[in-house]
Amino acid sequence: MEDKKITCRDCNNEFVFTVGEQEFYKEKGFENDPVRCPDCRRARKAERFNR
Known part of the structure; x- marks a missing residue:
């Protein structure tokens, strides 16, 4: 596994989805x-919280 660069759907900035985050997502079943x-x-x- 390696870090992934992803472009944000809302602001179009690129961000890094780290290996640690990927493992966390997998653990949570995402x-x-x-x-x-x-x-x-x-x-x-x-x-959503403030509504």
Whole structure:
């Protein structure tokens, strides 16, 4: 396994999906790679939480 570079769906910035994060995702049973950078993920989570 190696780090992956992914382009964020929301802001189009490139971010690194590290091996450690990939292992964490696999452990949790997530099958898809993230489509948003950590900042955009946090922003979306906060948006949903504040409703």
